[in-house]
Amino acid sequence: MKKILYSLLFFFLIGNVNAQQTPADKQTSAISIEGATAHLGNGEVIENSLIMFNDGKITFVGSAMLKIARQGTIINAKGKHIYPGFIAANATLGLVEIDAVKASDDEDEIGLLNPHIRSLIAYNAESKIVESMRPNGVLMAQITPRGGLVSGTSSIVQLDAWNWEDAALKVDDAIHMNWPGSFTRGRWWLGEDPALKADPKYSENVESIKSYFANAKTYLAGNIEKTHLPYKAMKGLFDGSQKLFIHVNGEKEITDAVTTAKEAGIDNIVILGGEGAESVADLLVKHNVAVVLNRPHRNPNSEDDAYDYTYTIAKKLTDKGILVSIGMEGAMERMNTRNLPFYAGTFAAHGLDKEEALKLITSNTAKILGIDDMAGTLEVGKDATLFISDGDALDMRGNILSKAYIQGRDISLETHQTELWKRYSEKYKSK
Structure with missing residues (x-):
């Protein structure tokens, strides 16, 4: 009887919380991110970089100083950092x-x-x-x-x-x-x-x-x-x-x-x-x-x-x-x-x-x-799974993401925790 009650309680709780956000749609247009410091994930770093991707794949990785046509939406990331998506083993x-x-x-x-x-x-x-x-x-x-x-x-x-x-x-x-x-x-x-x-x-x-x-x-x-x-x-x-x-x-x-x-x-x-x-x-x-x-x-x-x-x-x-x-x-x-x-x-x-x-x-x-x-790395032909951070992503003071992409899809960075943070920030800001 206790097992039944615990199971009912669990499903009641699950049913009364919001589900995860709807997954992002597939990438439909090219994106060019320029000006950021790109950490390629293989030990290399490109200052003032240009990263372009389309159809979920990286199409260009190089210097923003090169005279090359930008594709699609251009994101100015000057002063920020780009990393390949981190992988938890x-x-x-x-x-x-x-x-x-x-x-x-x-x-x-x-x-x-x-x-x-x-x-x-x-x-x-x-x-x-x-x-x-x-x-x-x-x-x-x-x-x-x-x-x-x-x-x-x-x-x-x-x-x-x-x-x-x-x-x-x-x-x-x-x-x-x-x-x-x-x-x-x-x-x-x-x-x-x-x-x-x-x-x-x-x-x-x-x-x-x-x-x-x-x-x-x-x-x-x-x-x-x-x-x-x-x-x-x-x-x-x-x-x-x-x-x-x-x-x-x-x-x-x-x-x-x-x-x-x-x-x-x-x-x-x-x-x-x-x-x-x-x-x-x-x-x-x-x-x-x-x-x-x-x-x-x-x-x-x-x-x-x-x-x-x-x-x-x-x-x-x-x-x-x-x-x-x-x-x-x-x-x-x-x-x-x-x-x-x-x-x-x-x-x-x-x-x-x-x-x-x-x-x-x-x-x-x-x-x-x-x-x-x-x-694992920012390279042409690999999945456009990457993110833009305001600072050093290995330091909690700099790990502040403004954009993240999985296979080129612009994913949500909102969570239950961020929603609560914003909610209570507003509450105490008004006092």
Whole structure:
């Protein structure tokens, strides 16, 4: 009875709030933005730039000093900045609306081994949390499942759509696995010692993963008479069409994860979390393994880490030649995803070059997610997914958007939060 009442309450609340704004119409005429400082997303910067796009694609990127005819509507952006749309990796946007309401939580599926579960079909394009990303320049995201040993598949979406079909940029890009830790703590509520100690079952857990990979590979190589959905879903890992994203921290764990995947014949590997990755950088470079770091605004996991470890690790890995991005996993991750540019700004404030930091949420992320042919940089032929900011978009003081476009569509920057801000600004202004 309680479940029924809670479900009715949830739908009552949902029915009495405004839905997301209507997605923008397709671009019908060319647009030329001139005079702004263009941050191309690949490390290059063009002062006094000219960016033109039509039919959703960028048609020109260069200096405004060139004598070239402007196309369509001309936007004077002198003194402002242009960026490619930011991309949030390893996010659960659209999978959970209200944490306390189970009916709106669809990030975690029952069971431990779910490579066949697809996060995309659970993605809610009308989520109020999703729309709150856009005013900070976060225009695309990798929607990722959580839970279990093998969580399921992620997909890449743009954040202004009617439904998940319209939102999809790349479908089922990767399968996500949560690697076991080699250390564990006792369950204090059962009287066990809560101190950190080696997990005696770690080797057994690793062997079970190896067996699962081997069984899946054998199934796919044989004469398939009976359908086994989980094994069938892993085909892309072995033929190279999908990546394996391994959520793992720790030097030993990362080494074991990469070695196990390689021995199983899986070549496209990405590490998520990555604490301790700097200690095994040579292994990651050798196997061309990218790292999606957790958000820097947190404490280090180990007591032996430097106080600023989470702020400096991006530079350490970048300097070693590893492709690095930023993921959103952690406490209040959906709401905090809007702070993606400021996480990159934190890495920039702790040693990483500002344009290199920008790459963590643009070109690097696009390469890791396999969408660099359409997004991640301001280049001719790519999607016109970009925005104009009054100042430095990696600094919350300068990240003030005046225009944003997704595939050339002039999208709304209004959200429930901006409406409340304007409402109460007027209230207190009158007093």
